[in-house]
Amino acid sequence: MKMTIHEVAQCLNLHVITIERWIRQGRIPIQKTGNGYLFNESALKKWAKMYRLPFSMPEKVKSREYEEKPENLLSAMKRGGVLHDLKGDDMETALKSAVDHMPVLSKTSKKELYRLLLERERLTSTGIGKGVAIPHPRDPLSDAMNSPIISTCFLEKPIDFGAVDDRPVFVMFIFLSQSIKFHLHLLSRFSFCVRDSSFVEFLKTSPDETTFFAKIADFEKQLDRAET
Amino acid sequence: MRIFQSWRYPANWSIFRLDDRLLLILAAIIVGSCSGLASVVLNWALKAMFNWFHHLRHYWWIFVLPAIGAALSSLFLEKVVKEGAGHGVPEVIYSVSRYGGLLRFRSSFSRIISSALTIGSGGSAGPEAPVVISGASIGSNIAKYFSLNDRQRVTLVGCGAAGAISSIFNAPIAGMVFAIEVIIGEWKSVNIVPIAIASVVGTEISRILQGNQIPFSHRLFNISHMDILACVGLAVLTAAAAILLTRLLRSMDKIAKKLPAPLWIRAAIGGCAVGLIGLFLPEVLGKGYHVVQTTIEGNFSQGLAIVGLAMIAKIVATALTLGWGGSGGIFAPCLVIGCFAGLTYHHGLALLWPSVSWVNQGCFALLGMAGLISGMLQAPLTGIFLIVEITGGYEVILPLIIVSAITTSLCHYIEPAAYYMKELVEYGHLLRPGTDARVLSDLNVSELIEKDCIAVTQNMLLRDFINIVKKSHRNYFPVEDEETGHFMGIIHLDDIRQYLFNPVMYDTVFLGQIMNTRVDIVNPDDDLDDVIRKMDANRLFSMPVVVNNRFIGLISKGSLLDQYRRELMVQTSQSI
Amino acid sequence: MNHQLLHIFRNNPLGRETLLQSIYFSKQAKVSPVIYIPKSNKFLMYFENDVVQIDLDNSYLSSPDTALEHATEVLEQAGVEPRFLDPKHYTASTLPDIHTNFDYMSCPRSISDLSSKIGLGYIGPRVRRIVKSAQFPVLITSPVYKEWESIAVFFGGSVNAFNALKVGFRICRVSGMRLDVFTLVENKSQESYEKLIADENLEKEMSRYVNTWHFLKNRTLEENLYDVPHNALVVLGAYGHHLLKDIVFGSKMEKIQSTISNNLLIVGPKYTAVI
16 A cells, blocks of 8 residues: 555654654654655554554544534434423432333333432432423443433422422433533533523423424524534 | 666665665675775874884974974865864764764865874874774765665764774774764664674774784783772872863863964964974874883883873873864873873882882783773773773783773763763763653654644634633634734633633623733744753743744643653664 | 745845845745854755755855844845844854755855855855755855846756746745746657656646746757746756766756856755645
8 A cells, every 4th residue: 555654644643744754863664765755564563563653544533533423412302202291299209200201211221220310319409490400320321322312301290309599390301321421511502501591481381392392403503503 | 777776775675674784784894894994094194104204203303293294284174174173073973963973075084184194293192083083974974875864874873983993903892882882872783783793894904904913912911919909099090190181181272272373373383382292202292002012011111200201291292282273083192191100100009019019010001091091981891892902911801990990980070071072061962862862852843833723813802712712622822913913922721710700701801911922932943952941941831833923833741742752762662 | 934045144245135136035935034144164054864064265254243234234124024043053163053944045156266165156066965965945046136027947857857847836826926937858849748747747737837838949058048038037957966977968057057147946856846
């Protein structure tokens, strides 16, 4: 395979000037001929391994970037579904019924999730004020998930959640993510929505699935615009 | 045509591409024979001149002869070949440190001619440094011709030096050790093998052309335990002599520079003074090997006072010759001074303890030579091996090691840098492979620049800036003028941290108000060493790189560590 | 943006002309001149695989007290920020090292009887070696300050000629001046030259930058050179450093430079061309 000096520099994640200097000083198995360079790829790889320098083809670098692209709220919420009129007189029972009704999850993970959620609530309440709570496990669930889930649970009647502003909670968003990074990303997007008081008013009407998702999509658009 | 050309690029032949050891050995043979030949030529020239001038020795006006020689040699260096000032070996080490051993072609013959003029006419200097320079330059130019890379070229420079020393002393190990210890400073098999080959070839050339003769043959010595004890005292004396010589050389140089006269007149004055000394003590003239020979054989029959005087006179004569602009090395004078020092010490011992039967005076002369060489070069191994080889006396090795070790340590204590390295150390040019200074001098600023900074303008509001902060990976933001694009200052995240959570400030503060305008900037041509020193002095983590008032990028200690580590790994690994 | 031109300042009227010439070139090619005022009559340039010692004649060292002042004055009058080069390293105390990562270097040619020095009636061996080893083109200025209004590239098909062509494109792009290509036709057909260009994939650039491509078919070199405009910057590749050829036929580069007194920009084999 033929590579240019720039590609070699990219493979080794080094500056071109460094590679050129190393060639001049004879530290790298590349020979200079007039205005071209001569090298053997396997020798170069062996050399890189000997000095424990990373050597990777540029294509691979690109593909890794691709898979790291984070998700947005809407798809996570669609996966988690919207639940209406959940029963429950206090935090424990409300969470219990919410977890029981959540789609996707298996029996065992539901049990684990419930335990983790309670554990998390014991640390501090996840009631973030204005009657909204975001119960979530502190660490990701033990069985691997491919994509994050947000379940929206409208309660039958507001309950005391020990929230920061002491107001009773009428809606819970249960956040489940495969990693902390995704969790923070989604949380930051979600908090942008809740900061808007009209959104909270909208939630109080306990809207149906389609209007709710339309509203969220609206917010996502705003968010994307702010970021670019 | 292409096939015809390719022989000049042997490094690209497929057999040498993966491993160049064979190529280096072949090149070492060529270099060793060329540099060996150069030293044989100088030796012949010196012998011929000695024979021409020998019968003139009894005339009174002979003292002007060294003056004429020194003046001619200075004129030759200055006007004909236009060499720079200085005696050459530091130049070789400097080039090896900084430029991969690139040396000028003219150096391969200039010093040979000039030193032949100086020494042949009676100046007190040695022919060794000139042949080292010639050999090194021959090696460098052969490497250049074959378009070899820096590492290979440095090895060939070492080969040239080794071949030259081996040939002139008929001492292959000394040549090898000298090249590695003094010139290259790195003990690696990739260097040692070709250098050893070059030493062998250089020695062989000299043996073929001049015969296999040990320069200073001698009788067997019987060394007792008392003698070994006495060596300690001798080491003190040789260290004192070495330091005196170093100091005197430097002060002579300073005095000569103050004289408002052309260089060749200065050299003539120095030569004249040497000639005057030579009228009374002819032993100080020339390279003085015959004196060494008579002493080692035990036939130098003068008393303590004369010998002591001769030692001082030789030191002064050497300083006069070299300090005032003559051309030559200090190897041979060191041998002669060391010889006199050993003799003085022996006479002194015999005077103080007449009852003890000391070993022959020749033995002390030999030890004195080793002491002085080790002390001047601060290269103990070179001293030990050289004396063992040029005298063929292995039985003196124990006291030899003691004298060499003690003298080197004492000299190092008083003069931290060896004679050859003095200037280099002063200007920070001694960059031995694998050291911090070398790594820093090899890296340059433009390799370390990080360009993913987001530039802002001074009229930007804090609110807009916060959006940029969200996207950026860096804590530094250069501020540029909107129209000219000139660099105005820099904002660090720390500068705005206190306003970051205060929305009232968002629309009232412009970046021009919070940016830091008094920042130290870096130019891509700056030495990394200076940059780091600046960072340390001001406790900075990053500095902006600015050229022509334009911001180019950021240089930070984080990426520096990355690059530094890689460089160190690549430089110090044993395998290449 | 950060391109630099090395100029070695000679503190006399002749040196002023060369400096003016360098400044004019710098302005056109959008580079910043870096001035070195020599303190000793020699210096070293360490290139990739060669070290060149440059010996200057004594006129470079005359009246050192006014040199800085004069150079600053000329530069400031031209509206260029004065930048001076201070050698950081010394091989020997009288032998400074001048670093070599410049983009151009300016060498004067003057009428001097000291024929082995830089800056002579003919291109000395030193300048040749600089050209041979340097990664930058060398500007050989005309004796008297002369503004040039177009660029003339000599193209003969060699590797260096391609480099010259690329430098020509680059200056043309930066300065926006007219670019003409001149080919001295020798035993080859016009098409063969065009094929060379096509082989190197330079057709697009040729049509984009080049105004006209002249094929000179006159009998002698001198007649051919008459067709080159007098106010053009002549860009040419260093003609073969072929020792035998030089001895037998004389160097073509010498012949060209002795016939036309335009400013010459000579491009060597080490130049890594960026258009």
